[in-house]
Amino acid sequence: MRDYKTVSLSDQVFERLEDDILSGKYERGEIITELQLCAELGVSRTPVREALRRLFQEHLVEDTPKGTMVLGITPKDYRDMTEIRLRIEEMAVRGFVENADTDNLKALIEAVDFQEFYLSRENVDQLKALDGRFHEVIYDGCGSIVLRDTLSPLHKKTQQYRRNALRTPDRAAHSVREHKAILEAIRAGNADLAAERMEQHILNAMDRALSKEDA
Numbered sequence: 001m002r003d004y005k006t007v008s009l010s011d012q013v014f015e016r017l018e019d020d021i022l023s024g025k026y027e028r029g030e031i032i033t034e035l036q037l038c039a040e041l042g043v044s045r046t047p048v049r050e051a052l053r054r055l056f057q058e059h060l061v062e063d064t065p066k067g068t069m070v071l072g073i074t075p076k077d078y079r080d081m082t083e084i085r086l087r088i089e090e091m092a093v094r095g096f097v098e099n100a101d102t103d104n105l106k107a108l109i110e111a112v113d114f115q116e117f118y119l120s121r122e123n124v125d126q127l128k129a130l131d132g133r134f135h136e137v138i139y140d141g142c143g144s145i146v147l148r149d150t151l152s153p154l155h156k157k158t159q160q161y162r163r164n165a166l167r168t169p170d171r172a173a174h175s176v177r178e179h180k181a182i183l184e185a186i187r188a189g190n191a192d193l194a195a196e197r198m199e200q201h202i203l204n205a206m207d208r209a210l211s212k213e214d215a
Contacts, residue, residue, distance in 0.1 A: 090195035095142035104141035
């Protein structure tokens with residue numbers, strides 16, 4: 001459990017449980033109890049109860065006669081989130097091209113460089129983290145707080161599917177190449193091409209994430 005003095009215990013518990021659900025540690029349909037979570041996290045029932053209330057509001061769990069059941073993010077949820085991203089993430093990448101400064105561009109280049117490094121070592125966990133970093137840099141640098149605050153939670157909620165999309169070296173290599181192509185368009189100042197490549201990247205990632213066969 002992270003010990004942040006500026007973050008309440010209930011917030012820490014919520015973030016931990018949210019991440020465990022979104023990452024797939026707790027599977028869809030699994031029953032979780034307050035006592036179980038208290039024992040796992042080493043905390044009292046009050047912050048766990050508050051965290052579960054917030055998870056219910058986020059539609060990540062639901063109450064059933066058997067107890068609190070994990071819902072997570074369904075394939076339909078993921079497709080719906082992808083549809084939203086398709087409509088507005090191209091706006092974010094266009095904004096990034098228009099507002100790109102030295103620091104933001106450097107951060108994006110570093111994200112791709114590190115992706116290539118960890119791809120050579122077939123480290124899927126680091127690749128997933130850097131996939132998130134690549135997109136977050138674009139959200140942060142797009143010049144719109146509204147776009148950033150809309151896209152960041154969506155991207156976080158799809159982390160299990162993003163891991164599926166990167167679960168083999170071949171799939172991961174496709175994703176890294178697509179990020180590199182987006183970066184090249186951004187560095188060239190070509191917003192139209194960057195948006196086009198971003199749209200195709202998101203569609204390809206969805207196909208890889210939902211495919212049952214290793215490509």
